[in-house]
Amino acid sequence: MESRTPIWNRDALCGRGEFGSFRAVTETSFRHLLIDVGNTSLKWCVLNGADGAQHVESLPNQDELTALTQIVEVEPDMPIAISCVRSDEFADRLSHQLRLAGASRVYAASTEQDFMGFQVAYDNAESLGVDRWLAMLAARRPDTRPVIVVDAGTACTIDVLVGDTHQGGYILSGSTLSQHSLVKETDKIRFDSVTGSSVGPGSTTAACVVNGSWLALSGAIKQVLSDFPNAELLIDGGDAVDLIALGVPGTLTRGLVFQGLSIWLRHLLATRA
Numbered sequence: 001m002e003s004r005t006p007i008w009n010r011d012a013l014c015g016r017g018e019f020g021s022f023r024a025v026t027e028t029s030f031r032h033l034l035i036d037v038g039n040t041s042l043k044w045c046v047l048n049g050a051d052g053a054q055h056v057e058s059l060p061n062q063d064e065l066t067a068l069t070q071i072v073e074v075e076p077d078m079p080i081a082i083s084c085v086r087s088d089e090f091a092d093r094l095s096h097q098l099r100l101a102g103a104s105r106v107y108a109a110s111t112e113q114d115f116m117g118f119q120v121a122y123d124n125a126e127s128l129g130v131d132r133w134l135a136m137l138a139a140r141r142p143d144t145r146p147v148i149v150v151d152a153g154t155a156c157t158i159d160v161l162v163g164d165t166h167q168g169g170y171i172l173s174g175s176t177l178s179q180h181s182l183v184k185e186t187d188k189i190r191f192d193s194v195t196g197s198s199v200g201p202g203s204t205t206a207a208c209v210v211n212g213s214w215l216a217l218s219g220a221i222k223q224v225l226s227d228f229p230n231a232e233l234l235i236d237g238g239d240a241v242d243l244i245a246l247g248v249p250g251t252l253t254r255g256l257v258f259q260g261l262s263i264w265l266r267h268l269l270a271t272r273a
Contacts, residue, residue, distance in 0.1 A: 030079070033071060034261045036131070037084040037094065039154050044068060045258050046078075065094070069101035076102035081265035083109050083130050083257055109134060109264050116267060121168040132157050134260030136166060139234055139253075146231035150221055150250065152239035158224055160231070172220055175239055178213040197242040218248050225249070 036043045044067070072080075080103055084091040095106050111133040113125040118140060122128045132151065136159055139149045146167075149159045154177055159169035173181060175197070182189050191206035199215040202208035221243065225233055233250035235243055240252055 031075070032079045032081065032262065032265055033068075034258050034265070035068065035080065035082045035084075035094070036257045036261065037082065037086055037090070038131070039085060043258075045255075046071065047258075047262055065097050069097065072098055072101040072103045077104055079105045079107070079265060079269060081107050081109060081261050081268075083134055083261050085129050085131050107265060107268060109261060115264070117164045118166070119164060120166040122166075129157070131257050132159055132169070134264065135159070135236065135256035136161050136260070137263050138256040138259035140164060141232070146228040148221075148224055148228060148231045148233045148250075149256065150233065150235045150237070150240075150243075151256075152217070152235060152237035152243055156217055156220075156237070156239070158221060160224065160228060170220065170224070172217065173213075174237075175210075175213040175217055175242070178216065179209050182209055197246060199246055214242070214246060218243055218246050221248050221250070 031046060031048050034045045034047060036045075072078075080098060082091065082094065084094070091108055095108060098106050109130050111120065111122075111125045111128045111130050113120060113122075115137065118137060120128055120133065120136075132149075135149050135151060139147050140161055141147055141163065144163050146160060146162045149157075149161070151157045152174060154174050156172045156174050157169060158172070160167040172178075183191075189205060189209060191204070191209065194206045194210050196210075197214050198207075198211045199218060200211060202211045217239070221233070221235075225231060233248070234253040234256070235248065235250040236253050236256050240250075244250060244252055
């Protein structure tokens with residue numbers, strides 16, 4: 001399935017988002033490094049203005065600083081924006097290492113209550129994960145058609161927005177986390193690892209647990225979609241392909257966090273100019 005072409009607020013970045021083929025169309029083009037730090041991996045992307053993404057890489061934990069510091073050493077003045085859902089200590093260490101490598105402009109994004117007219121549902125905006133917030137910045141529409149943003153990874157987040165207003169959301173265990181939790185918290189639910197995804201009834205303990213995790217996840221998303229029947233459903237994350245294959249009627253959408261992070265960085269630099 002083709003990636004969705006986002007519809008942007010007129011003040012925001014216009015683009016097309018698929019890892020490796022993101023094209024940014026803006027009045028001013030400049031190279032910038034975007035870093036998305038998840039719970040278990042780190043991804044980075046160099047955006048080259050109108051020429052699009054030069055590279056996107058997903059790095060294991062032990063190698064996550066090597067490639068980044070090499071980029072910084074070559075282009076120390078390139079702006080860098082970081083989205084981090086790990087600890088504040090990790091974010092500070094990453095920023096410090098980039099500055100030691102010579103980076104002169106390092107910025108860490110944080111969720112804001114009201115950004116360019118977009119308002120979040122949380123009373124305490126800082127407690128809303130910055131990755132969710134950035135994805136919503138990228139996904140918002142200029143009209144009033146609802147948008148449901150799903151990021152299906154270790155955890156599965158579901159957020160609903162209408163125009164420039166976040167309606168709220170949900171956080172569920174991802175399929176793998178759900179399976180592991182059942183094994184960890186029970187005495188007799190044990191099985192060898194299995195592959196594949198299905199929502200059909202299982203005939204073994206393994207199949208019952210695995211299929212049940214997918215049924216719960218896909219069912220939750222479909223329930224939210226039934227509450228907002230005219231919504232556009234965007235699905236990102238490691239489990240996105242499986243969910244769509246299981247019949248969740250959404251659009252596979254890659255790179256929303258990067259797109260939102262680029263919007264945030266461009267706005268930040270414009271306000272400081």
